[in-house]
Structures are given as structure tokens and as C-alpha cells.
Amino acid sequence: MDSLEEKTIKRETIFDGKIIKVVVDDVVLPNGAASKREIVKHPGAVAVIAITPDNKMIMVEQYRKPLENTIVEIPAGKIEPNEDPKWTAGRELEEETGYKTDDLTHLVSFYTSPGFADELLHIYLAGDLQKQVNPLQADEDEFVNIVEVTLDEALQLIEEKVICDAKTVYAVQYWQLLIATK
Template identity: 60%
Template sequence: MDKFEERTIKTENIFDGKVVRLQVDEVELPNGKTSKRELIKHSGAVAVIPITKDNKILFVKQYRKPLEKTLIEIPAGKMEEGEEPEVTAVRELEEETGYTTNDLSLVTSFYSSPGFADELLYIYITDQLEKLDTPPDGDDDEFVEIIELTLDEAKRYVEEERIHDAKTNYAVLYLHALGRM
């Protein structure tokens, strides 16, 4: 047993929504005392770093209600229950950009906010994009605009906080470190 482990004594389910489930766990701490943990349960998410034939990165511009502002991000979305990450990656790429690919490479995966959420985010990369003749319809409540940027432009957007989320910052840093663009 991990000496830092917190043993769950009781779980109270608070909310079960379309995107997340919220619960409060009463836990026994390593020192024997008890505490409460507010937890967000999430089925996981996938993001794609799509690179065009002319060496530009495809981004989506969309409004983010929790932040009350518009951000520029790499295409991403929530995994459906039981869905493989690669399937989600292609689906989200098609819905959000109108492109598809048969050549995805896993870059990494990481927990987005482990202090309160169990969301595991997978990041893929592709430079083998094909424009779809008829892109699938996206979510009814999602409105996005496609933006193509060079790596230098994307780095400037990071500095200006127009790109300001963890997964997209990671993607820009990853491409910069690769030195391939």
C-alpha cells in the first residue's frame, strides 16, 4: 500500500451530467484523520495536433464559457464510454476541422487537473491530412472557426494568451522542441 494513499470511507454522488460527474468522497488520511475530497469524474479526452501539407497547424477558435472568453486550441473532444482514443481523435478532427487522417501518432497522455479531476487527456499528431468532401456535423451546441497558423505565429499567440489552455500550450511547446517546423 502507498504510504500517501487516502482510503475512501464514503462517496456521495452530487451530479451526473453529460460531460462530468461530481462526487464528494470522505477519506481517511495517512495520519488517521478524515477529510473530504470534491472530485470530478470524466471519461477522458483526446486532442490532435494537425499539420497541413504547407506546414501550418490547424486550430479551432471557440468560446469557453467557464472562462467567459474565446480561445484558440488544437482540435479536441471527450471520449465516449468505451471508445478508443484513436477513434475519438479521428472523430473530433473530422467534426471540428473537416479533415481526416489514417496516420496518427500518440505524443503523450496526461492528467489535466489531478487535484480534483480524473480526466486523462491523450494527444496525437498527424501531418497526413485529407480534406473531407462532406464533413460530419459537429455537436449542435459547439461553434468553431478553423485557423491555420505557422509555429512562429502560434508561439506569438501563446505569448499574447490567445492560446492559453494546457493542451494547446503543450502542443506548441512540443512542436518547438521538435524543431520540425
């Protein structure tokens, strides 16, 4: 098989922000032609599927500026420098929902949008949830409402496009599969 690699000959950083960096790469294509690639560099993120003993999934309702809308999604957050993703998952679960656990199982990791970004998202399943009296505080610029939904309610929220992000749709489908295979 011929190589499909695009060789970078020049990289320019055009934005370096708090969460992302945007670079433009000049590349040589496999056929020898030149092209440009705009790439979003991201430190990676985690998301947590948390199901209560009474069979409700813990989610957060949050305004998402890029969508100009409020959506419902599973707890998630950015991995800080030198932070283990599993530790990040526990921290984000507690900060966003007030629940804590020592039982996190890695389910899957995937690239969210490999056509233009290098963000790698790690999804964990949380067991043995304990509601905290004094949980870790959420980031000062983060405002969420905690929502606990049944599987039927989650499916309805997908239909209504209130749940509309890939990680949360994945979480609900994983939950469906989990129930179907019991």
C-alpha cells in the same frame, strides 16, 4: 516509505451531468485524521496536433464559457463510452476541422488536473491530412472557426493569451521541438 494513500470510507454523488460527475469522498488520511475530497469524474478526452504540408498547425477558435472568452486551441473532444481514444481523435479532427487522416500517432497521455479531477487526456499527432468535401458534422451545440497558424503566429497567440490552455501550449512546444530536431 510510508503509505500516502487516502482511504475512502464514504462517497456521495452530488452532480451527474452530460459530461462530468462530481462526487464528495469522506477519506481517512495517512495520519488517521478525516477529510473530504471533492472530485470531478470525467470520461477522458483526446486532442490532435495537426500540421499541414505547408507547415501550419490546424486549430479551432471557440468560445469557452468557463473562461467567458474565445480562445484558440487544438482540436479536442470527449471520449464516448466504449470508444477507443485513437478513433475519437480521428472523429474529433474531422468534425472540428474538416480534415481526415488514417495516420494518427499517440504522443502522450496525462491527467489534466489530478488535484480534483480524473480526466485523462490523450494527445495524437496527425499525419497525411486530407481535406474532406463532406466532413462529419460537429456537435449541434459546438461552434468553431478553423484557424491555421504558423509556429511564429502560434507563439504570438500564446504571448497574447489567446492560446492559453495546457494541451495547446503543449502542442506548440512539441511543434517547436519537432522543428528544432529536424
